[in-house]
Amino acid sequence: MAINSLIFLRNLSLKPLAMHSSHSLKILSMLTFLATVFAVSLVTTSVHAEQYYSWQMENFAINAPLGGLKGNAQRGRQVAIDAHKGSCLTCHEMPIPEEPFHGNIGPSLIGVATRLTEGQLRLRVVDEKQINPETIMPGYYRHPRHFTLVSDDYEGKTFLTAQEVEDVVTYLLTLK
Amino acid sequence: MLKTFVKLVYLILASSWMLSVAYAQSPRSGYEFLTESTREMQDDEFANPGMVEVEKGRKLFNTPGDNDKTCATCHGENGEKLNPKKIAQYPVYNEEFGVPFTLQKQINLCWEDQLDNVPFIDDCVEVVALETFVRHKAKGETVNVDISGPLKPYYEAGKELYNTRFGQLDMACKHCHDYNAGKKLRGQVLSQGHSNGFPEYRLGTGRITSLQRRLRECFVSFRATPFDFGAEEWINLEVYLHARGNGLKIETPAVRY
DSSP, rough: OOHHOOOOHHHHHHHHSOOHHHHHHHHHHHHHHHHHHHHHHHHHHHHHHHHOOOOOSSSSOOOOGGGGGOOHHHHHHHHHTTTTTTHHHHHHHOOOOTTOOOSSSOOOOTTTHHSOOOHHHHHHHHHHHGTTTTTOOOOOOGGGGGGGSBBBBGTTOOOOOOHHHHHHHHHHTEEE | OOHHHHHHHHHHHHHHHHHHHHHHHHHOOOOSOOHHHHHHHHHTTOOOHHOOOOOHHHHHTTOOTTTSSHHHHHHOOOOOTSSHHHHHTTTTETTTTEEEEEEHHHHHHHHHHTTTOOOTTOHHHHHHHHHHHEEETTTOBBBOOSSSSTTTHHHHHHHHHHTTTTTTTTHHHHHHHSSTTTTTETTEEOOOOOOOTTTTEETTHHHHHHHHHHHHHHHHHHHHHOOOOOOOOHHHHHHHHHTTTTTTOSSSSEEEE
């Protein structure tokens, strides 16, 4: 496969010399097109494969923000509602009156910031299994290597991005 | 006097606690977790959308195969010669093949061997319709899967899968259906996840759903890759789930959210 493409490229670069100008123009435009496709694919893969920021647990808390990122409470509230993102409402009652049917599998998050510190909240969002190995709660920033039979679309990815985790933590800190 | 009284109080407390534990652990059908209107829909055979599937199954049951025989040739036009007690024992261990046979697999074997037909693809619409028709024959019968014999290792394998976390959500069946039954997942109430109503009509998807299909749906919502159609993992899970619901009454076709 690789050799074939090499030969193909060599032919492309040699032939235009002996060819009609309109021909070389065609080939040139084709090459430009290919280069664009290649560049676009590079950009999209770099968007999807976010680097994993390692974190440290101390006394059942992660005190440092993931990757030193700064959260935004307004965005965090949206992540908490979004059924394909945090979807916290599936299991927790929250002060989000416009959304009906809050779950009650986990504890209520109303006033959670009066009970837990920022670092404790961050650990619970990142990987609750560090505290309770039998928990039902997904680890939203658990390392993907711990997962079994993940479908192709989500292979090697964390549930939320580091930025989204920080947004949620910042939002949770407003629940006093 | 006081001592006997205290002993009596302890005895009452202990026995009530044991009773409550027994109640919590005894299998409860998903029916008990339904709203009143959904129960009514299931109970009324004219309102129950799953009955459409029973009728489709009945039609196939009376459709001649390549050798002009039909299922009805042996089992009667309405399947009246089928033994409901035997239906309630599925999945069973098939000595000849040396593997567990789900009801669907047995139906498919008959379809191929007795009617000379090309067998159905695992879990396709037709074979699920036939399964619904046949299992409906055992409605009200008590689920009775024998795991004391050769099914035991398959039961254990299914139990292990039931307790294994899968997908990006990293959850096992037990996390919803053993630990959190009765609690609310958004607007839904989690059931104990029993199999006595399958194949069942799901209001959420608006279609008849075999047990295997339901398991695939769960896998997709876990963001996990489901096993292949008819894979042994599904069979093991079916053995475990049916045996786990031993003692419940068959409700096919049940109506669930």
